[in-house]
Amino acid sequence: MGVGGNFWDMLKPYARRQEGFDFLRNKRVAVDLSYWIVQHQTATTTTTTTALNTNTINLRLTFFRTINLFSKFGAFPVFVSDGSPSPLKSQARIMRFYRSSPIHLPLSDDTSVVERNQNFLKCVQECLELLQLLGMPVLKASGEAEGLCAQLNKDGHVDACITSDSDAFLFGATCVIKHLSPNSQEPFECYQMSDIEAGLGLKRNHLIAIALLVGNDFDLKGVQGIGLETALSFVKSFNEDEVLDRLCQLGGGNTLADITDKTILKTRFPHCSLCGHPGSKRSHFKDACERCSSSTHEGCLQKPNGFKCDCSSCEQDKKEKEQKKNEAWKMRICKKITTEPNFPNNEIIKLYLNNNHTNLTDVEPFISWNNPNTEMLIDYLAFKLNWQPSFIRQKLFPLLSTILLRNVAKSQETYLLYGQYEFDCIQRTKVRFGHTFYLVSWKKSTQTVNNKSYTTPSKDPEVQEDYDELVDIFDDADVTNVYIDDGCLMTDENMDLVMAAYPEKVDQFMQQKESKEKKSRKTPKAKSAEDTSTPTSRSVQLNITQFYRSSKGETSKKSKDDDFSIAKRNAGSRKFSKSARRRLLFE
Known part of the structure; x- marks a missing residue:
């Protein structure tokens, strides 16, 4: 999706792969929701898992990925959905469908395409309902979702876009995250427009010109006989301000004589x-x-x-x-x-250069993060996915704990899971994929809300078996880390966030850690002093005469032992064969 040819391969050398877990912490990020759903469907069709419904998988993975993006990476996601597609995009989608179909049907019989689009729209609508219950901001684009993501990024409303559609650069995006891999030391495959300009010498209009030549989402064919490398060399011979005008002139056949x-x-x-x-x-x-x-x-x-x-x-x-x-x-x-007939298509150029991809006059008031509606969320997931309420609360806990820590850091009062749990202590530090977390213990509180009592989250066998099938699809990439120990829940939390919310707990943990380190430094010295006093200590290597004791030596006197050892040393110093020395040694 996006610019035709191997466009991403051309940009690959300029990807920033050194970005770690904290790259998106406390940053806003626009998420192309269609990209997530398409990625889910691609993963499910390439695996042997057929027992789970496609819509069910989309809801599950959207739920877990949103929690991880919000809690593990500390980002503030803004989800963007597609609006009414352009007639050019609809026609291109039909062409793409029939190209990939093994049976070439006439274009008039598009019932299968319509049915496929209806199923996709149903998946999107269910995911939007889930995200709204999670308290995430959701925006609807007037056209392409990647266009609105790029506009939010260009106008400074968000710091990056999460999409695999390379059209985002053509719409004006400055930072695009193509791929996320949570189980990695470098989880982000990030592309900065400044790096592309410095490395390839291409700016936004150059990229639009390349898309017109090699094909795009609105025109799949482009110009016949022109590949990506040829288009790259051709557009670089013009300045950014003149490249599109030059293509328009060439399309009219007016500049051949000038060249x-x-x-x-x-x-x-x-x-x-x-x-x-x-x-x-x-x-x-x-x-x-x-x-x-x-x-x-x-x-x-x-x-x-x-x-x-x-x-x-x-x-x-x-x-x-x-x-x-x-x-x-x-x-x-x-x-x-x-x-090439009708080249270039001015409608495509206008779509890429359009700077307003939403019907809202100002999107900033609609970008806000609210607390999740936990009761309705549990009912929704229990109805859609047949999950037990205890299982939902357990998997939702990292999102709630992150919200609690942020609110406490801002001196705002809040409750954690109906007031059932409260911050207990820091168990230890934990390193995952090169990044250090605090393993925080949340103890159960005696406080109840509305005279209701809720059971401690636990794993349901039937739900867990179904959940393991889901995890296999993405190789355990979207699992939330929640641990249960003696009625307490433990989660991995960001160290800076815990320090901002509970500085006294962090000081207490550091003092306990220092005292343990002091004891551990003293204990080995005392043991080593005792061990050196005994010849049978494991820390002291025994010589061969001490290890193989002779019965004659035990009954003899000390003076005879000394004479015996001297004789042995004298015998060993002579030039006897190895076998002779061995016999003398053990006699």
């Missing part, structure tokens, strides 16, 4: 066939040329094999030949463009 008129070749000066330097052979026969006479006084020398003159005339001739070759190549590209 050919620019070719002006100069005559090349004659060169001696003997030495290869400027001048004729006859003139050099009378008087040796200056370059040859500087080294010898016997006239011109025979030029060696592979000789190339480096005079100004030859250099100019090389430049003229290269220019002629380049302009001939441009001429071939221009002929291909002029033969």
